[in-house]
Amino acid sequence: MNVNSKPVLEEPKTVFFAPISHPSPGSVGKTGTWRTHKPVVDLDKCTGCLICWLYCPEDTIIRLENDKVSIDYEYCKGCGICAHQCPFDAIQMVPEG
């Protein structure tokens, strides 16, 4: 039996700046403002394959109940990967503004 197998969390006793963070939505602000082009989903063409949902690097594709998708525009940076990957041409990049 290894008596020391359970580690104990204990607060550091000196000035301590740990190189860790606790990720949460929007911790660096609303990244949607970075966009120059926004992805627009054509739900008639969308088949619910979820390829875009898999590829989105920012987790901003919202999976709807029928597996079709919409976009979280507060955080989508407009990289265009979803539009590039969509096998059904269901996502178009539209200039902002």
Next chain:
Amino acid sequence: MVVKTLTGNYAVAYAVKLARVNVVSAYPITPQTTIVEKLSEMIEKGELNARMIRVESEHSALAAVYGAASAGARAFTATSSHGLLYMHEVVWWAAGSRIPLVMAVVTRAIGPPWNIHVDHQDILDQRDSGWIIAVAQENQEVLDLTLQAFKISEDPRVYLPMMVGLDGFILSHTTAPVDIPDQELVDSWLPPRRQPYIIAPESEVVMGNIAPDEDHFMMRYSMAASMEAAKKVIEEVDREYGEIFGRSYGGLVECYKCEDAEYFVVIMGSWAGDAKKAVDTLREQNVPVGVVRIRFVRPWPREKLLEILSGAKGVLVFDRAVSMGSTGILFSEVAQTLYPLNISLKGLVAGLAGVDVGPSRIEAEILKFIKQTEEGAIYTPTEWILPEKYAGRYPSSPKEVIAK
């Protein structure tokens, strides 16, 4: 307690077993290999309940135990020379992450040309990384230091990884009687592992992502503060270890015949034994000389050295590692420490790549230094003790080569 004749490497393995580590990673390199070999045997026999991870490189060896330690395991690995250099990036990651971890470094020269013998170039290459760095003189101390390393590294005032250095072959492959403490006593002395955060699948913690410049700056500041705190922890652990297990070494530095000494040799590692022998002989001739053995290079024992050396007439530093284009590495540390004092100071680079420097040579250098100082305080940052094969054919100071 039981006494066994152990090599320095086996002394490390027994200490790691007594500390009940959970994870060991292993990549072979001379002269380290028999440490992880012995640990593997202990795990295989069921004497140590730990997971052995065999990896494809030293970079991975340290990364594996760093990951395990981040997840809450008491973890250990060992390396030497080129292996340590290959780990260098992860050395910094582990320290910057403030993850308690212990690694043995069997000190060995760095190639080219290929060489497997002792010097301190490899371990001192890690000097600025934020690891606590200690170097032992003999096998018993190797065991005691390795065991203490877990307690020091996991102390909430410290939370920094620690390297235990032992000289290649001179300690690693040479047997000596070693007291092995009772497991029960170790269990009562060494608390369960403590750490500042745990990275596990269920913990919402991200380590190492990009941080604002000011926060990065303050992380360095907090490491420096913990290094200062570590000085006290090291002294404490050395003292309490002495009370419980009967052996104390003086904490950050060991003083040998220092009390009434006027001249001091500063030295680190196994050849401190040769220096002590030289001092014994000189003491018989009433030469007032002592040995200050550096046990911890990081944190650097500034206050303690100032206290010990404040009344000295002269300090002679022996270095087994050199910073190319400058001086021996210990010399530069000693010189900046003694800046407030006006004493005679000399640095000698010797013993690189395992070239032997025995007690009689150290004795002669001490007498020469005393004679020079008596004619007026000197400041000689670097002289080289050349191997016998080349002595006399080349000047002892590389500077003189240019002058010619």
